[in-house]
Amino acid sequence: MSNLNKLYDPVIKAHQANPYHFKKIANPQFTVKSYNSLCGDHYDLYVDIQDGRISSIHFYGQGCAISMAAASVLAQTLEGKKIEEAVQLSKLYLDLLTGIIPGSIAPDEFNAFTAVISFPERFECATLVWAELNKFLQGK
Amino acid sequence: MSFPVVDIKSHFPIFQHHPDLIYLDSAATSQKPQSVIDALTNFYEKENAPIHRGLYPLAAQATNRYEQVRKEVAAFIGASQPQSIAFTKGTTESINIVAQSFLKNKLQPGDNVVITHMEHHANLIPWQQICLLKNAELRIIPINEKGDLELEQIGTILDRKTKLIGVVHVSNTLGTINPLEKIIEFAHALQLPVLVDAAQSISHYPIDVTKLNPDFLVFSSHKMFGPMGTGVLYAQEKHWNEIHPLNYGGGAIKNVTLAETLHKEYPYNLEAGTPNVAGVIGLGAAINFIKKLDLNETSVYVEMLGSMLVEKLQNENGFHVLGSPDKRTGIISFYHKTIHPHDIASFLGNANIAVRAGHHCTQPLLNTMGISSTARASFSIYNTKEDVDKLINALRELKKFWVQ
Numbered sequence A: 001m002s003n004l005n006k007l008y009d010p011v012i013k014a015h016q017a018n019p020y021h022f023k024k025i026a027n028p029q030f031t032v033k034s035y036n037s038l039c040g041d042h043y044d045l046y047v048d049i050q051d052g053r054i055s056s057i058h059f060y061g062q063g064c065a066i067s068m069a070a071a072s073v074l075a076q077t078l079e080g081k082k083i084e085e086a087v088q089l090s091k092l093y094l095d096l097l098t099g100i101i102p103g104s105i106a107p108d109e110f111n112a113f114t115a116v117i118s119f120p121e122r123f124e125c126a127t128l129v130w131a132e133l134n135k136f137l138q139g140k
Numbered sequence B: 001m002s003f004p005v006v007d008i009k010s011h012f013p014i015f016q017h018h019p020d021l022i023y024l025d026s027a028a029t030s031q032k033p034q035s036v037i038d039a040l041t042n043f044y045e046k047e048n049a050p051i052h053r054g055l056y057p058l059a060a061q062a063t064n065r066y067e068q069v070r071k072e073v074a075a076f077i078g079a080s081q082p083q084s085i086a087f088t089k090g091t092t093e094s095i096n097i098v099a100q101s102f103l104k105n106k107l108q109p110g111d112n113v114v115i116t117h118m119e120h121h122a123n124l125i126p127w128q129q130i131c132l133l134k135n136a137e138l139r140i141i142p143i144n145e146k147g148d149l150e151l152e153q154i155g156t157i158l159d160r161k162t163k164l165i166g167v168v169h170v171s172n173t174l175g176t177i178n179p180l181e182k183i184i185e186f187a188h189a190l191q192l193p194v195l196v197d198a199a200q201s202i203s204h205y206p207i208d209v210t211k212l213n214p215d216f217l218v219f220s221s222h223k224m225f226g227p228m229g230t231g232v233l234y235a236q237e238k239h240w241n242e243i244h245p246l247n248y249g250g251g252a253i254k255n256v257t258l259a260e261t262l263h264k265e266y267p268y269n270l271e272a273g274t275p276n277v278a279g280v281i282g283l284g285a286a287i288n289f290i291k292k293l294d295l296n297e298t299s300v301y302v303e304m305l306g307s308m309l310v311e312k313l314q315n316e317n318g319f320h321v322l323g324s325p326d327k328r329t330g331i332i333s334f335y336h337k338t339i340h341p342h343d344i345a346s347f348l349g350n351a352n353i354a355v356r357a358g359h360h361c362t363q364p365l366l367n368t369m370g371i372s373s374t375a376r377a378s379f380s381i382y383n384t385k386e387d388v389d390k391l392i393n394a395l396r397e398l399k400k401f402w403v404q
Helices: A002-007 A010-017 A065-078 A083-097 A114-118 A120-138 B005-009 B034-047 B057-076 B091-106 B125-134 B151-157 B180-189 B237-242 B277-291 B295-314 B341-350 B363-368 B385-402
Strands: A030-035 A042-050 A053-062 B085-088 B112-116 B137-141 B162-168 B194-197 B216-220 B231-235 B253-256 B261-263 B319-321 B331-336 B356-358 B374-378
Touching (some): A002 A114, A002 B341, A030 A120, A042 A065, A042 A120, A053 A065, A065 A120, A065 B341, A083 A120, B034 B277, B057 B085, B057 B277, B085 B091, B091 B216, B091 B231, B137 B151, B151 B180, B180 B194, B231 B237, B295 B331, B295 B385, B331 B341, B341 B356, B341 B374, B341 B385
Parallel strands (some): B112 B137, B162 B194, B194 B216
Antiparallel strands (some): A030 A042, A042 A053, B085 B231, B253 B261, B319 B331
């Protein structure tokens, strides 16, 4: 069971049970869609940007505990950040989970997801929304 | 019931290498008995040679063995002519051949192709794509909330513009066993060809094409204890000269000049290039393995394991079984009200229980039922009642893990 306890870090379980800003938004400024064609998980990120700063992120969709927690941590972490900061943070998150950089320089909430490195079949669950948002922000 | 599972399990070396493995993913691919693995090794060790062109003894023997399997496959499904059997890469390719090489050229704008709402993507996308190309319509026989086809609607769905019906024998998601006889009888009354996808049924259910009378029957070797990458297309004789090559190349020709080519006839026109000879010989070994079982017994056995799981899941708080069809094989999709199927499958995987989680390549079906994915347990002859108990126990542990 220890493997599973690593995969489902308390941070992940807490975010899954009570995801941050998990609700449909009627008229968002931007909607960033992510869809995992392998399993059917799908999320919409509702992003508002003002003066080069992400003023709010909400999200809604369906997926496993890891994808839900990943989206929740994303919303909580990136809200209020400048676009450049958000790009950097999402790159940091993705690099951390691909094992390119060590955990020591990443926030604790990011480190909670590093167990997917040894569960490659769950890698997409943890990275999909982050990768889509990173792509979106790079185009801004 | 008395079924010699212990003895059967000993034929599958995977369980010697993974003694604690509870394999409940046979609907995705079955495990392979030693005799099939030996047939592959034996061919490559002792018999490897090209077929249909070598004039030396080894090549003649390989050709004989390959063609012998064609006869064995035909006999296995009750077809009187071996040349009704074409070897393909699998169910998906077999269906694509019928869509691309048989139906596409006949399809006119305004025509329609009819399939059911429970087809997996392999029996949906090939039809959908040729319909889009030809401005034809893809019509769907709906299912009810139990997961049975609404056959009373078939009369309003089929019409003079219908060109083919594609129907799955056993649903890979719901486990529903469809009443093929009824559908084929109805279609033939309107002189419509019917393609039956037997991918999920061929390993556990007796199929006799002479009695059942489908125009086309397709299945994969790897879901019936045989090797991957090999499959079968059965076609009735009246369609042979309407099935054109899908792939062009050597081995499927009578005469070639730089300007034109005279192709061989069905089924040889579909087998261009060097085919998967070892795979076909492995399929032959798989059929010999199945022939030692009684398919009337195996079908009852997997159904029994399925209903046992359904019954137990119904007593587990929070779990739901998808559908309740009138006749169901040992393929059970289930979900939990709050725990996502992926989290179920990861947990079970950690407990050495292999189940599938996802949309099972039946997205439209799951969308209709209002969910995006399920966990699925599918049974085969090497599973036992103890496997069901262990699954249920693991699901109870899963609930403890998630419900603080």
